[in-house]
Amino acid sequence: MRTRPLKVALLGCGVVGSEVARIMTTHADDLAARIGAPIELAGVAVRRPDKVRGGIDPALITTDATALVKRGDIDVVVEVIGGIEPARTLITTAFEHGASVVSANKALLAQDGATLYAAAEQHGQDLYYEAAVAGAIPLIRPLRESLAGDKINRVMGIVNGTTNFILDKMDSTGAGYQEALDEATALGYAEADPTADVEGFDAAAKAAILAGIAFHTRVRLDDVYREGMTEVTAADFASARQMGCTIKLLAICERAADGGSVTARVHPAMIPLSHPLASVREAYNAVFVEAEAAGRLMFYGPGAGGSPTASAVLGDIVAVCRNRLNEATGPGESAYTQLPVSPMGDVVTRYHISLDVADKPGVLAQVATVFAEHGVSIDTVRQQGKDGEASLVVVTHRAADAALSGTVEALRKLDTVRGVASIMRVEGE
Amino acid sequence: MRTRPLKVALLGCGVVGSEVARIMTTHADDLAARIGAPIELAGVAVRRPDKVRGGIDPALITTDATALVKRGDIDVVVEVIGGIEPARTLITTAFEHGASVVSANKALLAQDGATLYAAAEQHGQDLYYEAAVAGAIPLIRPLRESLAGDKINRVMGIVNGTTNFILDKMDSTGAGYQEALDEATALGYAEADPTADVEGFDAAAKAAILAGIAFHTRVRLDDVYREGMTEVTAADFASARQMGCTIKLLAICERAADGGSVTARVHPAMIPLSHPLASVREAYNAVFVEAEAAGRLMFYGPGAGGSPTASAVLGDIVAVCRNRLNEATGPGESAYTQLPVSPMGDVVTRYHISLDVADKPGVLAQVATVFAEHGVSIDTVRQQGKDGEASLVVVTHRAADAALSGTVEALRKLDTVRGVASIMRVEGE
Numbered sequence: 050m051r052t053r054p055l056k057v058a059l060l061g062c063g064v065v066g067s068e069v070a071r072i073m074t075t076h077a078d079d080l081a082a083r084i085g086a087p088i089e090l091a092g093v094a095v096r097r098p099d100k101v102r103g104g105i106d107p108a109l110i111t112t113d114a115t116a117l118v119k120r121g122d123i124d125v126v127v128e129v130i131g132g133i134e135p136a137r138t139l140i141t142t143a144f145e146h147g148a149s150v151v152s153a154n155k156a157l158l159a160q161d162g163a164t165l166y167a168a169a170e171q172h173g174q175d176l177y178y179e180a181a182v183a184g185a186i187p188l189i190r191p192l193r194e195s196l197a198g199d200k201i202n203r204v205m206g207i208v209n210g211t212t213n214f215i216l217d218k219m220d221s222t223g224a225g226y227q228e229a230l231d232e233a234t235a236l237g238y239a240e241a242d243p244t245a246d247v248e249g250f251d252a253a254a255k256a257a258i259l260a261g262i263a264f265h266t267r268v269r270l271d272d273v274y275r276e277g278m279t280e281v282t283a284a285d286f287a288s289a290r291q292m293g294c295t296i297k298l299l300a301i302c303e304r305a306a307d308g309g310s311v312t313a314r315v316h317p318a319m320i321p322l323s324h325p326l327a328s329v330r331e332a333y334n335a336v337f338v339e340a341e342a343a344g345r346l347m348f349y350g351p352g353a354g355g356s357p358t359a360s361a362v363l364g365d366i367v368a369v370c371r372n373r374l375n376e377a378t379g380p381g382e383s384a385y386t387q388l389p390v391s392p393m394g395d396v397v398t399r400y401h402i403s404l405d406v407a408d409k410p411g412v413l414a415q416v417a418t419v420f421a422e423h424g425v426s427i428d429t430v431r432q433q434g435k436d437g438e439a440s441l442v443v444v445t446h447r448a449a450d451a452a453l454s455g456t457v458e459a460l461r462k463l464d465t466v467r468g469v470a471s472i473m474r475v476e477g478e
Numbered sequence: 479m480r481t482r483p484l485k486v487a488l489l490g491c492g493v494v495g496s497e498v499a500r501i502m503t504t505h506a507d508d509l510a511a512r513i514g515a516p517i518e519l520a521g522v523a524v525r526r527p528d529k530v531r532g533g534i535d536p537a538l539i540t541t542d543a544t545a546l547v548k549r550g551d552i553d554v555v556v557e558v559i560g561g562i563e564p565a566r567t568l569i570t571t572a573f574e575h576g577a578s579v580v581s582a583n584k585a586l587l588a589q590d591g592a593t594l595y596a597a598a599e600q601h602g603q604d605l606y607y608e609a610a611v612a613g614a615i616p617l618i619r620p621l622r623e624s625l626a627g628d629k630i631n632r633v634m635g636i637v638n639g640t641t642n643f644i645l646d647k648m649d650s651t652g653a654g655y656q657e658a659l660d661e662a663t664a665l666g667y668a669e670a671d672p673t674a675d676v677e678g679f680d681a682a683a684k685a686a687i688l689a690g691i692a693f694h695t696r697v698r699l700d701d702v703y704r705e706g707m708t709e710v711t712a713a714d715f716a717s718a719r720q721m722g723c724t725i726k727l728l729a730i731c732e733r734a735a736d737g738g739s740v741t742a743r744v745h746p747a748m749i750p751l752s753h754p755l756a757s758v759r760e761a762y763n764a765v766f767v768e769a770e771a772a773g774r775l776m777f778y779g780p781g782a783g784g785s786p787t788a789s790a791v792l793g794d795i796v797a798v799c800r801n802r803l804n805e806a807t808g809p810g811e812s813a814y815t816q817l818p819v820s821p822m823g824d825v826v827t828r829y830h831i832s833l834d835v836a837d838k839p840g841v842l843a844q845v846a847t848v849f850a851e852h853g854v855s856i857d858t859v860r861q862q863g864k865d866g867e868a869s870l871v872v873v874t875h876r877a878a879d880a881a882l883s884g885t886v887e888a889l890r891k892l893d894t895v896r897g898v899a900s901i902m903r904v905e906g907e
Binding site: 068072076079080082083179185186187190191194195196197198199200265325328340341342343344345346347348349350351354356357359360361362363364365366367368371372375376377378380383385386 | 497501505508509511512608614615616619620623624625626627628629694754757769770771772773774775776777778779780783785786788789790791792793794795796797800801804805806807809812814815
């Protein structure tokens with residue numbers, strides 16, 4: 050075994066970074082045995098150097114992240130500060146100065162992964178980011194490597210723990226959105242400003258990353274259709290239950306049937322209770338992968354948290370260090386298919402539409418005609434009348450999202466339709 | 479991209495081999511793009527050269543496997559013939575002649591993996607075997623690489639599809655073992671001689687491989703405790719149901735509480751219906767991994783079949799080819815912990831014991847005394863009397879297997895105990 054240590058610099062020392070540093074110290078012997086050389090924490094860049102950081106030599110702490118990544122003797126830079134800048138510049142600077150990078154930065158990878166990959170390749174360095182999607186769940190490596198000889202057609206998953214916790218609460222207790230969010234906040238599952246989670250931005254970034262890897266093309270955050278889950282109601286869960294379904298916020302990446310394009314989207318959806326994703330409780334994540342030869346695979350585990358994320362980061366540190374000892378690099382960007390990303394209107398799926406209608410004869414015929422005119426075929430209709438008002442729940446067969454939008458627009462114009470109470474996609478046949 | 483192709487030799491062209499050859503042809507462009515060079519099928523060794531093999535150039539077919547692996551121009555030898563010999567000699571000969579090896583041979587890896595690893599290392603070649611455990615489910619790579627920075631404490635899984643199909647049938651239809659086996663055979667899920675599956679040999683080989691990787695030590699097939707599932711009865715399922723459990727054939731690899739040893743075992747066990755493994759139906763496989771930092775992960779998918787296994791083989795072919803272009807090798811054997819494998823008597827778990835006893839006062843007191851004398855603490859007792867006979871179902875707290883064996887031996891000697899109807903371990907708290 051080589052005795053000269055490989056040097057690791059940490060950018061950020063919050064929940065994840067401090068756990069990475071702790072495990073590097075407490076499990077130093079194991080890591081050295083697995084890598085074939087010891088690793089050494091060579092510097093830690095933080096914003097607030099006066100904050101007490103248990104177990105980390107104060108001499109390693111610096112506020113000058115740029116100087117740290119420029120040192121030239123660093124083997125691996127671990128970026129766990131998040132956000133676009135200064136993270137992007139620090140990462141590209143690290144590559145320029147001969148370091149490989151392990152990142153957990155989903156926002157940056159989704160927005161500008163191509164720039165990072167190009168810089169890594171230009172300087173012959175590794176870019177690893179298992180921790181960016183679904184925390185500790187090995188997902189990036191299985192997609193990039195284990196399934197590298199297969200053709201992935203679909204990736205569908207619960208990739209945000211906060212929203213899954215909220216939806217699971219709503220489902221199991223009958224609580225409304227706000228009440229469930231309050232509980233998630235009180236328990237530390239939701240941040241004070243939960244926007245990134247509940248509006249689906251976090252999941253959309255992960256969807257972009259997963260779609261790019263799965264289909265060997267470039268998918269950016271802006272390419273991902275996004276709907277949050279703040280408008281999911283207890284009534285929606287009741288409707289879902291009647292259909293033998295539950296509601297999950299899903300990230301769905303699909304190859305079009307003709308193979309010529311891909312789509313990526315995040316939205317709440319009903320899925321059958323028999324689907325493996327339906328039983329993913331609390332803040333757990335799970336991702337379902339459908340590949341041509343492999344069939345249906347599922348990966349399940351904790352999607353966030355300091356320790357699980359640190360586990361993923363450390364796995365990448367070990368891989369990058371092994372590569373360096375081998376004087377090799379791992380797989381780089383694979384975007385050779387150059388498949389375009391189609392707009393949401395092209396997505397084909399099923400829909401659950403709940404309408405408030407006048408309780409008089411002929412309404413169903415009118416509504417059915419509108420669906421037919423837009424080429425949307427109806428699977429089931431359920432009608433419930435009460436005091437001159439009625440609700441009509443329509444579940445469609447598979448139809449293009451654009452056709453469904455046109456249908457809903459036309460329905461709103463009917464005198465007999467008082468309102469469209471909810472529209473929700475139905476996934477996981 | 480390099481234009482000179484990497485050469486792949488196939489040893490065996492059955493269900494898996496022919497599918498590997500087919501995908502190599504139909505997806506040649508994708509594979510070339512992902513590897514960075516084209517790959518070419520350079521030879522196929524079979525036993526029966528006259529059998530029609532669709533899509534494979536007859537000029538590639540040979541019966542001389544030894545000559546094929548000795549050719550010297552082969553980059554990757556894919557071994558899908560199974561069994562110990564001639565597979566072992568062919569693999570080591572391939573290494574000697576400058577080829578890396580992708581194998582799906584669980585029996586050989588479990589019995590003599592160390593020899594293969596040593597030969598690979600001596601000749602600077604790769605040994606990959608994702609397909610040897612749980613078919614298409616990425617499991618070997620996540621354990622060897624993604625979790626390389628973590629400490630795995632437990633691997634527990636359903637790794638044999640045939641037995642899961644049989645047990646699932648027994649559970650869902652109330653069928654007995656033989657009836658369920660007959661259905662599995664008729665549907666092609668069980669072989670004409672199902673011994674390797676139903677007696678747990680197949681699962682034990684996988685347990686040995688998983689334990690070795692998870693704990694970075696050597697675990698051989700002989701180290702794995704093994705009990706088949708041929709004696710599981712409909713009555714056992716009824717008992718399990720009463721406890722809110724089902725029965726699965728599990729492969730369980732554990733690190734001892736003191737960290738100084740490991741155990742590996744295969745046997746039928748009751749697990750709570752709420753456990754993720756309980757809902758694994760039909761011939762699917764799933765493996766639950768508990769790691770110190772990552773927490774609880776689960777990997778789920780098809781555990782066998784030509785296409786899923788071929789997917790795993792092709793992922794390994796891509797990895798090995800990338801390594802060759804990099805002039806590097808992937809991770810080799812990691813057995814540095816040299817943790818000993820403890821015997822089954824040291825395993826600590828819970829037990830469900832069903833006794834036929836005389837229906838008279840004092841029996842429970844006698845039975846409880848025997849448990850106490852052996853240091854096995856009782857969790858619950860259920861007593862049912864009928865016509866002077868009674869059954870007593872005891873569920874214990876956690877106890878060492880040796881203590882439980884001693885208890886059962888002593889129970890058999892009691893006059894009031896007419897027989898021990900069943901003993902089953904209870905897992906997945």
